[in-house]
Amino acid sequence: MNDGDEGAGRAVRSKRADARRNKETLLDAAAAVFVRSGVEAPVRDIAAEAGVGLGTIYRHFPTRADLIIAVYRHQVDACAEAGPTLLATNATPHAALGQWINLFVDFLVTKHGLAAVLHSDDAGFDTLHAYFLDRLVPVCDQLLDAAADSGEIRSDLEAYELMRGVGNLCIGADSDPRYDARRLVELLIAGLRRPH
Amino acid sequence: MNDGDEGAGRAVRSKRADARRNKETLLDAAAAVFVRSGVEAPVRDIAAEAGVGLGTIYRHFPTRADLIIAVYRHQVDACAEAGPTLLATNATPHAALGQWINLFVDFLVTKHGLAAVLHSDDAGFDTLHAYFLDRLVPVCDQLLDAAADSGEIRSDLEAYELMRGVGNLCIGADSDPRYDARRLVELLIAGLRRPH
């Protein structure tokens, strides 16, 4: 994860200072452009914002998806880490699940077009897709299991499927005042309740 | 809707025979290519399949979205018309709503990428978006009202919002065996039930 030092094996010469600087600049620029124009903003815009050539972007981030991952990695990780915490601090697993899903929805909805790009079957966003799934599905699974064990919800839905569904519901949620993803997700979670 | 004869006003010379023929050929070719490669297939592929130049496509269908509308218009209309019928033949409005939604989901899921394109905020698909909405929202509204009046479901959800939600849930449902849009939509509809 870190630049410069390699924990195992022979020592690897650390990156050049300008390279490390550019990577930071690029990350900041991308974040700014994503806020302004959405995650589908042209790579050239990001290069311009950073005052850097196109080659530089692609050397640091082999593909657009990798850049997007890098920009949002911290927030995805934070969401993943919030899972166990919520489970511990809430009265019921179902409440924890609801709050965690809300966290995820808020994250997606506030990033223009992230949800859309996340679920486009366009190859090349595979790595982005995979990263979100790898990081969040296990957490969701844990919450789902806990809620199922406590008898609050039906137990026949996979975490993967729920995450995809919730992600899908968030598509286009910004840029359309008549569409409230949060409400629909709540409905979906409500539909999960076991008809006791 | 018809080619050639204009019901009102002065007579308009009917289209040339080759033009009418090409339009048919194009519609068939597009349908075939959409099945083979999905609705996002390049326009050039459709032109090649039809054995026709690019100009010909764009003269008949000013934009890709118009071509997609033309290909699926019949099925969308059929879905719209099924609404009142289902309401009349089902025991409860809620059952009718469920069946109608299933019809819509089946339609979307079986067309590669239609749902995705339908909800992409890409301008240029606005007309496609608008056509689906104009045709289907009123029908959904009628079903929703009936079910709300009979007290089966909560009444605080707009037809527009439900249609968008269902459409979103269908995105990527083909090409992913681990994701079953039908089930999630059922969950959503279940969540709609009034907690009596």
Add this chain to the structure above:
DNA sequence: TTGCTAAACGGAACGGTGTTCCGTATCGTT
């Protein structure tokens, strides 16, 4: 049958993507 003209055709060309490639500039070390 033969002209003639409006209608329709084909496909090169345009503007905009993401991505690759390579000559050039710079860093960090000797």
Add this chain to the structure above:
DNA sequence: AACGATACGGAACACCGTTCCGTTTAGCAA
């Protein structure tokens, strides 16, 4: 100061939807 590895910039490529216009043809009239 010199030099090689590293990183840079941006022209070039492949592909997209769409536009434009010179060429062909259908259909009618003489």
